[in-house]
Amino acid sequence: MTDLLKALAVVTVMAVPAGGCALGVAAGAGYTVADEVNEGDGEFDVLEDVRGEGNGAN
Secondary structure, three states: OHHHHHHHHHHHHHHHHHHHHHHHHHHHHHHHHHHHHHHOOOOOOOOHHHHOOOOOOO
């Protein structure tokens, strides 16, 4: 039983940082989708600013 508790403790400790990463990824994805939806050009191209293309509404 103690081995099981130790394993659960390790998994719990490792889950906390992983949850933070997942939250960061979800926030970034939400920002990207909101930015593309609010552009109003009807195209989903997240790299248009990098390539210098697009309508400049970003």
